[in-house]
Amino acid sequence: MVSATVGRGAVLAAVALSLLAVPARAAAGGPATPVPAALPGPDTAGLAEVLRSAVARGAPGALARIDDGGRTYRVTQGVADRATRRAISTDDRFRVGSVTKTFSAVVLLQLVDEHRLALDAPVNRYLPGLLPDDRITVRHVLGHRSGLYDYTDDMFASSVSGFEAVRKKVFTYRQLVALSLKKPRTNAPGAAYSYSNTNFVVAGLLIEKLTGQSVRQAYEDRVVGPLKLKDTFYVHPDTAIPGRYARGYLTPDTAGAPLVDATEQTVSWAQSAGAVISSARDLDVFYGALLRGKLMSAARLAEMERFTEVTGTTGYGLGLRRRDLSCGVSVYGHTGAVQGYYTYAFSTKDGGRSLTAVANTSNNGRVLDTLAGALESAFCGKPATAAG
Numbered sequence: 036m037v038s039a040t041v042g043r044g045a046v047l048a049a050v051a052l053s054l055l056a057v058p059a060r061a062a063a064g065g066p067a068t069p070v071p072a073a074l075p076g077p078d079t080a081g082l083a084e085v086l087r088s089a090v091a092r093g094a095p096g097a098l099a100r101i102d103d104g105g106r107t108y109r110v111t112q113g114v115a116d117r118a119t120r121r122a123i124s125t126d127d128r129f130r131v132g133s134v135t136k137t138f139s140a141v142v143l144l145q146l147v148d149e150h151r152l153a154l155d156a157p158v159n160r161y162l163p164g165l166l167p168d169d170r171i172t173v174r175h176v177l178g179h180r181s182g183l184y185d186y187t188d189d190m191f192a193s194s195v196s197g198f199e200a201v202r203k204k205v206f207t208y209r210q211l212v213a214l215s216l217k218k219p220r221t222n223a224p225g226a227a228y229s230y231s232n233t234n235f236v237v238a239g240l241l242i243e244k245l246t247g248q249s250v251r252q253a254y255e256d257r258v259v260g261p262l263k264l265k266d267t268f269y270v271h272p273d274t275a276i277p278g279r280y281a282r283g284y285l286t287p288d289t290a291g292a293p294l295v296d297a298t299e300q301t302v303s304w305a306q307s308a309g310a311v312i313s314s315a316r317d318l319d320v321f322y323g324a325l326l327r328g329k330l331m332s333a334a335r336l337a338e339m340e341r342f343t344e345v346t347g348t349t350g351y352g353l354g355l356r357r358r359d360l361s362c363g364v365s366v367y368g369h370t371g372a373v374q375g376y377y378t379y380a381f382s383t384k385d386g387g388r389s390l391t392a393v394a395n396t397s398n399n400g401r402v403l404d405t406l407a408g409a410l411e412s413a414f415c416g417k418p419a420t421a422a423g
Contacts (some may be wrong), residue, residue, distance in 0.1 A: 036122075037083045039108045071401040074364065075416025077101050079108055082412040085405060086112040086392075092401040094377075094394035095284055095294070096123030100315035101413050103388040110288040116318045128266050128280040128314050129393050130302065131370030131378050135311040139238040140177050140354025141325065142246075143252050151245050154338060154353075162240055165209075167216065170224040171296060173241065176234045178343060182222040185231035186214035190304060192318065194398045195287045195295055198374050205272045208243075211236045211304070228343045228351055235354075250307045262324055266314035269313070274299040276312050281420065283375015285379025286398040294396065297375035308372050318380040319389035322361040322368045326386035327344035340367070356381075362415035366390075377403050381410060388414065 086097040089112070096113030115123040154174040158166050161173075167185075168383045175181040191197040215233040221227055222254040239250050246253050251269040260268050268277055277296065284294035302310035313321075328336055342350030342357050350357040358381065368381030368389075373399055382389040394402050394407035 036112075037079050037108075053066060053285045057159065061313055063144075074383065074414060075101065075362075077108055077388075078412040078415070078417045079110060081417065082108075082110045082392075083112070083154075084228075085408040085412055086110055086394075088408075089394045089402050089405045093216065093286060093399045094396040094402045096281060097388065097392070097394040097406070097416055098123050098125050098127065098315060099282070099392040099409050099413070100125045100318040100319060101388065101390050102316070117282070117284065117332070123281050123395065125315050126279060128268075128276055128278060128312055129378070129395065130276070130283060130309075130310045130371075130373045130376045131313050131318065131380070132305075132309045132317065132373035132376060133232075133235075134369045134371040134378055135305070135307065135309045136238075136354045137322075137369045138254055138258055138311055139235050139242065139250070139307045139323070140339065141330050142242050142257050143173065143177065143238060144331045144339060144353065145257055146242075146245050148332050148335050152241070158241070161244055162237075165212065165237070165240065168220075168224060172224070174338075174353065175224050176237050176241075179228050179230045179351060180222075180225050180343065181231070181234055181237075182220035182224055182226070182229065183233040183237070184215045184218040184221060185229075185233055186211060186218075187232050187304065189218075190214075193288060194285060195292075198285060198295070198297060198300075201304045202297075205301055205303045206306075208236050208306065211306075212240075214245075226327055228345055230304060230351075235308035238354075239323050242307065254311070254410055257332065258321065262317075262320055262329075264313070264317040264320060266312075266317045268312045269310060270292075270312065270417070271310045272301045274301055274304050280312075281393070281395045283378075284396045285374045288397055288398070297397075300374060302373060303344045315391035315393065318378075318391040319382075322380055322382040323386040323389045326367055326382045326384060329346075351399060358410060360411055360415055362411075364414050366410060366414055372397055372403070374398075377406055379406055380410055381414075383414065390414070399420050 089097040090408040099110045101108040109125040282298045285297040341352045348359045371378035377394045380391045390413035
């Protein structure tokens with residue numbers, strides 16, 4: 036289903052879905068390009084094709100929502116629940132996975148604004164003895180340049196058995212850090228980008244130490260409440276998603292094996308690195324507000340947007356990704372992968388247009404790669420027709 040609404044919800048259009056999808060491919064190389072003064076309108080037919088392809092490649096369902104000024108576009112395909120066959124909806128809640136990292140980074144950058152934290156100070160200044168190297172700074176942690184080994188590489192070496200071993204388990208932050216420290220570091224502090232969930236477990240410890248609150252309370256007081264995010268929750272260690280939600284299905288490593296319903300879990304293995312629950316509407320509001328400077332000072336936002344190049348078309352700042360699209364537009368946000376869900380949540384530099392796209396499966400690279408095409412459709416519009 037595809038719909039577009041203006042203001043309070045007048046339906047503008049509906050388009051038929053194509054049988055196959057061919058996701059657009061990002062152009063290689065080159066620095067980030069400023070957003071043009073006026074973006075082309077979203078390609079909702081192309082977006083529908085992307086979601087249709089994600090379902091054809093193994094996702095039970097997929098959804099996307101674009102918020103563009105006063106106009107909202109909603110696109111869905113497939114089901115939220117394989118047992119009941121209920122159609123997936125853009126109003127459904129879901130587990131956002133590593134999109135949580137931006138929430139954690141926002142809280143810590145607010146603490147920098149409050150002069151309670153210094154980005155270039157050693158983590159051990161605030162958490163004495165936690166890490167084996169005093170050279171690891173808060174900035175290194177938030178930018179994945181600490182060199183701390185990602186303990187989840189071992190934890191989920193086998194997708195289903197690894198997940199079932201931790202589905203109901205409750206960890207402390209320090210237990211997770213200890214798992215990381217059993218392995219050598221991947222690089223010297225600051226020497227290279229190396230994505231690691233351990234970094235944002237350390238971020239959770241910093242939040243709790245400096246605020247005197249739980250991570251849940253810090254999110255609620257500093258992000259959820261001020262932005263009135265009605266679908267955003269941090270329920271750890273509870274296992275249920277409140278209200279209406281899409282069930283999540285883990286794809287086993289063995290080809291042809293049945294999907295595993297992974298909806299109910301503590302997500303204690305991730306916590307401040309990946310345990311937030313939200314909706315497409317709330318994530319659009321969150322990233323739009325963040326990029327418009329509503330959550331921190333201009334100076335802190337500039338720090339967040341100091342990107343380390345990861346590939347020719349991607350960069351990583353402080354809990355924030357940049358992706359450069361084929362049309363020359365760069366968008367900012369985060370991706371998320373948690374058992375049962377893939378998420379892309381990105382906004383333009385000025386926060387004027389935001390997209391959240393979700394598929395309710397994981398451990399399926401074809402679905403993940405396909406879903407990336409939603410960015411091209413949402414921000415680049417319809418592909419130009421080749422002359423001749």
